[in-house]
Amino acid sequence: MIEFQNVSKWFGALQVLRDVNATVAKGTTTVLCGPSGSGKSTLIRTVNRLEPIQQGKITLAGLDIYAKDIDVNVLRSGIGFVFQQFNLFPHLSVVENVMLPLLRIRKQSRAQARPVAMQMLERVGLADKAHSLPADISGGQSQRVAIARSLILKPEVLVLDEPTSALDPEMVGEVLKLLRELSADGITMMCVTHEMGFAREVADRIWFLRNGTLTFDAEPTAFFSDDAHHDVRNFLSAVRKNH
């Protein structure tokens, strides 16, 4: 589904991605983890071209996403992207946030878009908040709305950048529950997270990055086993201490 081939990226003189080679299979969930500054957020941001790459190739369903004839806006509308800070639009109500891609990209009428958006809100369990403003709902609810918004165009892939890191602990569960359900529904998902319990349970593959290098790419059982790479073991013990 998504293939990274020799992907490298620099911020000025600083190399943040080093020769990344990996594949995300259709319908699977890939969890990216690693210490902060390891390049995991940068890597997933290259998938919808929020960050350009300087070397290598990324293909989505066989298409080179950096090819000249690719319309970046069409590409992005085919990829759901969820941010750490939700980034809901504060001037729009919850349902209007979810409707916006239908209205402005699919050019649907409000009458067409509203029931679809309501259905999606139903799906994330927030139909009762449809007419609230983003300022009036909790962080966990905001993130579920953001996920609903990112799914409304039925994207090929859902990409999430630390979706629970900005949440109070008691709200992490509701978002992870939703992600578990989406994963079980068979959506292709890439998720940066420090939630190792979630990774163990849901991920089909786990990628571990360190200093811009993909040092470990394995199934969860291998990742959490004692003979995993020592970087991974160090990381895991650090994560456990912090939680």
Add this chain to the structure above:
Amino acid sequence: MLEIIQEYWLLLLIGEYPHGKLGGLAMTLIISFVSLIVTFPCAVLIALARTGKPGIIQSIANGFVHSVRAIPLLMLIFWAYFAVPMIIGFPIDAAFTLIVAIVIYQTAYLGEIIAAGITGLPKGQREAAAALGLGYIPTMFRIILPQAIFNVIPGIVNQLTTIIKESSLGSIIAVSELSYVMLQVNSNEVTKPLQIFGILAAVYFVLCFALSQATNWLERRISSRRTGQVVVEAVA
């Protein structure tokens, strides 16, 4: 343009002084500074009343601020021009009535700026003072106001710019400040209004632009040392 400056620069700076009345830029600066200095304590009192306990005093202060904000400065100047001599019982220099009008007007605006400084302080400051057993007056004058006023120094300097610009209205009631002097020059010269008002605009610009740069500099200096949030809505 140069001939005008050569011929009138002294008039522009100090008016007809020492042979006649002081005027020009010197007069503008004197009127502006005196206005700001007199306004300051009035504004502090208004700010205290506006941020204090609800009651008759607060209502009066609210009424004052809202009313003054609803009246053009020019109308206040007209009122002061006639009412001040009537109230004090003898004729008085027009510059004095201009200052009275500006002080009344600016008390409302500067009062709002200082009030914003007071309400922007963390609640803990007042609670800590209360916990020490300080009464209202020492709490306000020793703890709250020193911090509040420090925080809004840029706003106060900015009001000086506003006052300098407002003092140009003195030309309408024949106060011999900068604008009035140049209007006189214009009626002497007749044929060079663009140059004359260009020079006048340039003098104000240099003065006010320098002050607003100073305001920005102060804002940067102070915002890093500020205790609490200050939000002042646009006033002019």
Add this chain to the structure above:
Amino acid sequence: MGYQFDFGKVLQGEYLELILEGLQATMVVFVFSWIIGLVLAVVLTVIRAIEFKPTQFLVAAFVEYHRNVPMLIQLFVWYFGFAVVLPDAVNDYLNDIGAEIGYAIVALALNKAAYMSEDFRSGLRSIHPAQMEAARSIGLTYLGAMTWVILPQAWRLALPALLGQTLILFKGTSLAAAIGVAELSYQARYIEEQSFRIFEAYGIATAIYMLISFAIMWLSSILSKRYELRVK
């Protein structure tokens, strides 16, 4: 003091007519310079948003001139200064049709355009860059993101300041009296000179100013609440 109040004298006949004419002139200057100023402000904001140094500098100079020179002097520059640039025939014609009010509208409109464009700009700047990123990642074009996400927030953020400028403009119309526009404060002074009814003439003019100012303030607080942008 033996002063007998007589509002009746000012509130009838010729004087009443003068006051109403004055009010009309005040409202004409206010409404026209507000509309022109707002449209120009949007244009200036767009020009300044385009990354091209010379035009950005020109807009910045325009803004700084209008912010750092008294509004009264800006009126003088137009009224006294602009006339010499024009041919005599044009000036004669302009004087015949009472061009003062036109100069007043131009000067006030340009002044407000400068202030309002600054309000728009700071509204734009206070929107977090992540909003643009989120809009683009949905698949909106730059223009689409501006139209549907950024600008709807920017004008809401700028609204309280714009409403403040509206009140300042309304009061500022009184300065037009200084270049001979027969608006409300001009008429008040004229009536006072003719009738010696100082308190009545100024009292009525002041009351009218306050009434309209309060209406603007009241409307401002309603609109500010209605369109407040709450960001967590």
